[in-house]
Amino acid sequence: MISSTFVRDMFQRYYAEGFPSSLFIPFVDEREFGFISFENQMVRHKNFKSITELKTFMQNFVPLDVYYSCAYYENPTAEMERKNWLGADLIFDIDADHILTRCERVHDKWVCRSCGFSGKGITPEKCPLCGGEKLDAETWPCEVCLSSAKFEAIKLLDVLRDDFGFSRNDVRVFFSGHRGYHIHVECETVKSLDSVARKEIVDYVSGIGLEAPAYLVGRRNSKWRDSSWISPSSSFGWPKRLTEGLRTFLLNVEEDDLRKLGFKINTINAILKNKDALLRSLSSSDVWHTVRGVGLKTLVKLLEHVLDMQSVKIDTVVTTDIHRLIRMPETLNSKTGFKKTEVPIVRIDDFDPFRDAVAFKNGEIEVRVLDAPEFRIGHEVFGPYKDKRVKLPTAAALLLVCRGRAEVVSIV
Ligand SMILES: [Zn+2]
Ligand SMILES: [Zn+2]
Incomplete structure (x- = not known):
């Protein structure tokens, strides 16, 4: 109360x-x-x-x-x-609910209202135990x-x-x-x-209906083996976004990134070995040349990844x-x-x-924190807390009380 x-x-x-x-x-x-x-x-x-x-x-x-x-x-x-x-x-x-990060498994929990079963990470549509659809999510603004x-x-x-x-x-x-x-x-x-x-x-900014292969099959050389493809004009819009996205990706790419995309070791080695040649090809002209071991299929897969990175995740x-x-x-x-x-x-x-969205800058409140991850207000870091009585600045206490993670003991 x-x-x-x-x-x-x-x-x-x-x-x-x-x-x-x-x-x-x-x-x-x-x-x-x-x-x-x-x-x-x-x-x-x-x-x-x-x-x-x-x-x-x-x-x-x-x-x-x-x-x-x-x-x-x-x-x-x-x-x-x-x-x-x-x-x-x-x-x-x-x-953030629409963006996959790795930390929601750390700070997000859900509980089934029917059977009490709970789990970590993104809340599922239905309870995996009883099939109930009423699930309470406990998220955290991390x-x-x-x-x-x-x-x-x-x-x-x-x-x-x-x-x-x-x-x-x-x-x-x-x-x-x-x-x-x-x-x-x-x-x-x-x-x-x-x-x-x-x-x-919405479709435009999320890249819905945009297919990466369409950007590559513009004009293929008559002989399949002579692998050069005309890229679309890359000066504007999605073509530009994809070209620049691919360039940035290749500039920083490491073996691990390519493995996560599901490439086999031979392809990974070919991409890493020919990185400079691929980058030169991307920036030289409107023609993208493939190199040995990095064919059309690989390029399409890379572009699909870039498309996913460049599309904006909105509700x-x-x-x-x-x-x-x-x-x-x-x-x-x-x-x-x-x-x-x-x-x-x-x-x-x-x-x-x-720092910039904090509404209360003065005062302290004593709260009993049930459970809270480490968090920061301004320059100060708090927690993690588990069933602990602690005196906190107003904004920090308010955050925990609003999240249902703490109760007020006394207003100092
Ligand atoms: Zn997070
Ligand atoms: Zn359940």
Whole structure:
């Protein structure tokens, strides 16, 4: 009980003092807002004329989570059918849950609600023991997972700029406050796109329907043995991405990488031995020459791997849903107590979620930690803890309490 009072007090303080009235949300008065209360009720179809009005509401309501529509409506407070859709931002959601890392086996657990069976790593669709479909996942916003999510965000930014031609002013990047990044494209060009058009954008950035072999069979020399292939124009879009991706891959390639791709030892040796020749061929002209022991099949396999590396891992449903409610910038994420924070695109490499999304910088709380992996807030590293009473800075304590890993003993 004291734990939930603590969270509510902190959230209330944030919406009264921390939340910036200067926040800019384009067309704020045409959007629908939704709030989850501390009693876990969803209150939606709300609308505000200004950020100040919204802030006053949040100060009184004290929401657990705050959402707004990517869509603009004529009547934002009406029922769905009567809202009259005017357009929507183009939203991309990059979540660590959609990216395979090696550490989810270390920090993620799941438990079957029916039989109590549990396991480590990514939550399966069904319980392998009883077949139950209700599984509780216990994930953790870990540094490795979050860096891979940021890496995906950077890839997406490149595609949006280089292939679609969006300017820096059209695109905003946010850390979600938990396990991922949101990319918002807010401009007239995207506003009227329907779901089908948005699905095409999804397919493009995820490389769906793109086949690596198609890039190689452009024109084959009449004699199969004289192995040179004309590559497509590699100056733009996916052809460029694949060519450059293959070059980067070959530059850094080691035996182990090739073994993981399933190549046999002879092929591995041939690739490593002829690496320079292959690289020369890639950069010399539009013609890729194969070399002894590295034939078409091998090149295709390498390109398929590069395609997988270059495609952006997004939650496709979010982008195609033109009515989607998304977490509002600068509000607290109830899963962590961190803020959904804007990431300056020019400094995205330096963005540190465990420093820049921290909402509370003062105070200490004594908690009893049930179980927590090692984690960091700012420069300070905490844990791992197992059934331990410990005094922690507010942000660290809040993270553990929000994750259900700790209970408040006393507020210092
Ligand atoms: Zn079960
Ligand atoms: Zn991780």
